[in-house]
Amino acid sequence: MKTDFDLMISFRTPSGFKRCAQYFLGTDRKFAESVFQQLTGHEDHTGQAVLHLDLVESSSGLPLRLRTLCCKLSELSDNCALVTKELFRQQAIRDESHPIEKRGS
Template identity: 35%
Template sequence: MDNFFYISLNIKTLSGFDSYATYSLGSDKKQAATIFNQLKGSSELSHKTILTMDLTEMSDGIPFPLKMIECTFQDIIYNTKIITREIFKNLNLDTD
């Protein structure tokens, strides 16, 4: 089974963090990391953290979290634009 990468958006609820959106990034680890590294947010999580985005590798059905950032609402808006732009480029401008 191939590995693939995705970014999930998570929100803090009464029962903990719940994922409310997922962006599939494909199977290229370098490309996935390049996208995630463009995102705004802080790696300094605290008890006040409400919104997070994380980069995860799925391998043989097992998720392996790679990076997580705390985000503001404005960060989520900015990051969604970046992710959408990069996915569009990767899907439409691929020269393989």
């Protein structure tokens, strides 16, 4: 059974939270959790947070929220940069033992 991990970004509206972005973190739980642990924010015990970051595990199409982090807009900007950097590092940068093939070869 395939399990996917996503980072869902949502904001509070008068009718509840609305998703505004989603990062696909892949199928590696360890990677997804390590990225989430690096994010800046706080747990909202008062229920007043405006922005939420949710780590979501989906198995057989059924989503399960694993953790939630609340942040300010400035923190969201930093968090998006961090997630993009980590995804790029994981997907695009290969170590020297696995060189990237040249196009057309």
